[in-house]
Amino acid sequence: MNKDIYYTDSATVFLIFCTMIWAIIGMSAGAYLASELVMPWLNFDIAEITFGRLRPFHTNAVIFGFGGSALIATAFYSVQRTCHVRLFSPKLAWVVAIGWQIGVAVGVASLLMGYTSTKEYAEFEWPVDVAVAIVWVSFGIVFFGTLATRKIRPIYVSNWFYGALIIVIAMLHIVNNLAIPYSWTQAYPVYEGAQDAIVQWWYGHNAVGFFLTAGFLGMFYYTLPKQAGRPVWSYRLSVIAFWAFVYTYIWVGPHHLHYTSIPDWLMTVALVMSIILILPSWATMLNAVMTMSGAWDKLRTDPGMKFVVVSMIFYALSTFEGPMLAIKSVNVISHYTDWTVGHVHSGALGWNAFVTFGTIYFLVPKLVGATGLYSKRLANIHFWLALMGVLVYIVALWASGVAQGIMNLAIDDYGQLSYSFVDIMLTTIPYHWMRLAGGLMFLSGALLMTYNLYRTYAMSKHNLPVLVKIPKVHPGNEI
Amino acid sequence: MIQKSIKYLADSQYSPAQLFFGFSFWLILIPPVSAFFGMHYHGWSLGIGDPILLSLTESIAIAIFYFLALIAGFFITALTIKWMSTVYAPKATLKDAFAVVTVVTTPIMLGGIAHLYPSILFHVIVLSPIFALSGYLIFASIPVLLKTDYDRGIFMGCSLFGFISTAGISLLGISAIAWVHGIGPNLGV
Numbered sequence: 177m178n179k180d181i182y183y184t185d186s187a188t189v190f191l192i193f194c195t196m197i198w199a200i201i202g203m204s205a206g207a208y209l210a211s212e213l214v215m216p217w218l219n220f221d222i223a224e225i226t227f228g229r230l231r232p233f234h235t236n237a238v239i240f241g242f243g244g245s246a247l248i249a250t251a252f253y254s255v256q257r258t259c260h261v262r263l264f265s266p267k268l269a270w271v272v273a274i275g276w277q278i279g280v281a282v283g284v285a286s287l288l289m290g291y292t293s294t295k296e297y298a299e300f301e302w303p304v305d306v307a308v309a310i311v312w313v314s315f316g317i318v319f320f321g322t323l324a325t326r327k328i329r330p331i332y333v334s335n336w337f338y339g340a341l342i343i344v345i346a347m348l349h350i351v352n353n354l355a356i357p358y359s360w361t362q363a364y365p366v367y368e369g370a371q372d373a374i375v376q377w378w379y380g381h382n383a384v385g386f387f388l389t390a391g392f393l394g395m396f397y398y399t400l401p402k403q404a405g406r407p408v409w410s411y412r413l414s415v416i417a418f419w420a421f422v423y424t425y426i427w428v429g430p431h432h433l434h435y436t437s438i439p440d441w442l443m444t445v446a447l448v449m450s451i452i453l454i455l456p457s458w459a460t461m462l463n464a465v466m467t468m469s470g471a472w473d474k475l476r477t478d479p480g481m482k483f484v485v486v487s488m489i490f491y492a493l494s495t496f497e498g499p500m501l502a503i504k505s506v507n508v509i510s511h512y513t514d515w516t517v518g519h520v521h522s523g524a525l526g527w528n529a530f531v532t533f534g535t536i537y538f539l540v541p542k543l544v545g546a547t548g549l550y551s552k553r554l555a556n557i558h559f560w561l562a563l564m565g566v567l568v569y570i571v572a573l574w575a576s577g578v579a580q581g582i583m584n585l586a587i588d589d590y591g592q593l594s595y596s597f598v599d600i601m602l603t604t605i606p607y608h609w610m611r612l613a614g615g616l617m618f619l620s621g622a623l624l625m626t627y628n629l630y631r632t633y634a635m636s637k638h639n640l641p642v643l644v645k646i647p648k649v650h651p652g653n654e655i
Numbered sequence: 656m657i658q659k660s661i662k663y664l665a666d667s668q669y670s671p672a673q674l675f676f677g678f679s680f681w682l683i684l685i686p687p688v689s690a691f692f693g694m695h696y697h698g699w700s701l702g703i704g705d706p707i708l709l710s711l712t713e714s715i716a717i718a719i720f721y722f723l724a725l726i727a728g729f730f731i732t733a734l735t736i737k738w739m740s741t742v743y744a745p746k747a748t749l750k751d752a753f754a755v756v757t758v759v760t761t762p763i764m765l766g767g768i769a770h771l772y773p774s775i776l777f778h779v780i781v782l783s784p785i786f787a788l789s790g791y792l793i794f795a796s797i798p799v800l801l802k803t804d805y806d807r808g809i810f811m812g813c814s815l816f817g818f819i820s821t822a823g824i825s826l827l828g829i830s831a832i833a834w835v836h837g838i839g840p841n842l843g844v
């Protein structure tokens with residue numbers, strides 16, 4: 177059999193399986209963390225599951241385990257379809273798929289054991305960092321190799337976003353983690369003091385910008401037009417927004433360091449660039465909205481599309497809230513409060529998780545050769561659970577964040593702080609219960625989804641992988 | 656019952672001015688007036704410690720600003736609906752847009768009574784179901800009042816939901832800026 181006339185999707189199937197496993201692990205850890213905040217005895221005095229260790233476990237498991245697997249899976253899937261060619265090296269793709277799982281699993285396990293470099297979202301110690309870098313570069317080789325061997329002349333916009341994800345994350349990961357090892361588990365960072373902080377948040381915000389946004393926009397630009405059965409409304413706008421996005425994002429890191437000992441002009445540049453960032457973000461949103469118009473009936477017939485539509489609302493919301501939080505006089509209230517955590521999850525749950533769910537609901541029946549999902553009803557229940565969950569989550573944290581923000585700063589007539597730390601903690605308890613409820617709803621939705629996907633797979637009569645023939649390139653578009 | 660009332664509104668004869676001055680205007684008064692009494696006589700309670708009482712002038716100023724913001728929000732939302740309807744509901748007129756804002760904001764404005772007891776937790780508990788109801792009203796009212804089909808209505812509802820929540824967040828941001836600049840609680844910034 178001539179393999180070259182078929183796409184290769186086995187690594188994608190494996191990665192989607194891992195995505196769902198990481199969703200369950202990471203979100204359960206999130207729910208456990210949320211429970212610890214209201215029932216501190218839940219750590220049972222076991223060091224491995226204290227809040228301080230479980231928190232980075234949660235963030236790394238959801239961002240790199242769940243988000244990362246979903247991004248690599250969809251990149252492998254869509255780059256073939258948009259280039260009309262088989263993956264550059266299916267074997268290397270498998271190495272990436274498995275290597276990524278091992279890297280993240282070892283990394284998060286070592287965090288529980290207490291090995292951490294303490295840089296947020298870059299907590300893994302140097303041996304894991306090196307392994308992750310190797311896997312990531314291999315991902316780049318597979319992706320760009322496929323692009324280079326493409327049969328179709330234009331490079332579709334989703335590939336621009338995935339490409340930016342790969343290049344920028346490689347750069348950020350390597351530069352931010354530069355360190356001089358002095359043992360197998362420990363290393364000295366090459367930066368110190370304020371410089372360390374600046375580099376860290378240059379990494380930190382671009383992890384948000386390129387991992388949690390550019391990559392997911394790539395996913396989105398592939399899935400939405402497919403689901404809607406219509407081309408992107410304005411292709412030109414999508415490419416302009418891409419370059420504006422790449423250029424602007426890279427500057428905004430220092431808005432995480434307002435009122436610290438970094439230079440003042442850096443904070444100002446970050447503030448201004450953060451506000452400008454609304455433009456490319458909202459241009460993308462507008463493009464999405466217009467792409468969807470016309471596909472009116474799809475919302476009723478395609479459960480995945482609901483998720484994608486709602487993800488755009490939360491994308492718009494969090495990219496509006498973010499610039500607002502970057503304004504210094506808002507940040508002085510919001511920093512050190514739940515408001516930030518609420519912002520994080522309106523992006524992470526409402527945007528990243530929703531677009532991933534929508535895409536996976538769309539891809540899995542195709543990948544396992546089923547005619548459709550096992551149950552649309554379950555998918556609809558998942559949709560409502562997730563939507564209610566994220567709304568409850570962020571409303572609770574807005575309220576709690578505002579209360580904390582005011583209490584952190586309130587002074588009496590003598591200029592003394594009006595509230596003690598314990599006062600503030602006590603105030604937040606009801607909101608943290610509410611957040612736990614929202615989180616549990618979100619988690620149970622993800623469990624339903626996993627069951628639904630499993631049944632979809634079990635229902636299909638096909639042997640995996642399903643072979644899909646590469647179609648002929650439209651005349652005039654050949655390379 | 657809700658469906659019936661919306662249908663009734665769609666079939667009735669009225670002008671936007673009648674709808675606004677005969678109905679919405681009075682409703683929009685509820686939140687600022689309640690807020691004034693709440694802020695001045697009870698004070699905002701954050702959950703612990705004494706409530707933060709505001710002086711008479713400050714309470715009046717905030718209430719007036721709040722009122723103006725609600726009026727502006729009302730009109731801007733109506734215009735936005737009219738603007739969005741070019742894509743989703745070509746048959747809708749400005750009058751229909753006003754009807755939608757009226758329907759959607761009615762529970763929220765009535766819920767403004769909650770400001771009489773200004774506690775953050777109380778507000779979250781009371782206002783959450785009210786906002787959920789308004790969310791439902793967005794989707795229930797658009798197809799009927801804007802004379803469009805159900806599917807397009809859902810899309811328009813999503814867009815409107817995004818617009819309103821963004822406006823809500825900016826209100827939060829504006830409040831934070833106001834606090835930092837000395838309006839409201841006494842902060843050491």
Ligand code: HEM
Nearest residue numbers: 203206207209210235238239516517520524528615618619
């Ligand atoms: C069931 C769902 C989830 C629950 C219950 C949950 C819960 C939590 C909790 C309790 C924290 C700690 C907040 C604190 O320190 O006060 C947290 C932090 C965080 N979570 Fe989640 N989470 C969930 C899903 C997710 C997902 C899907 C993502 C990303 C894709 C995510 C990303 C993060 C990040 C980045 C932080 C750190 C926030 C910061 O430093 O400000 N979470 N989460």
Ligand code: HEM
Nearest residue numbers: 384388431432450453494495498499501502511520523524
């Ligand atoms: C235009 C876009 C955005 C801007 C300008 C922005 C801005 C901000 C600002 C100012 C903060 C608070 C910093 C602080 O006080 O410490 C923040 C925190 C955060 N944002 Fe955004 N945001 C944007 C979009 C997003 C999106 C789409 C997501 C993702 C899913 C996201 C994820 C996060 C995370 C994870 C944090 C917490 C970082 C930490 O651990 O402290 N942001 N963002």
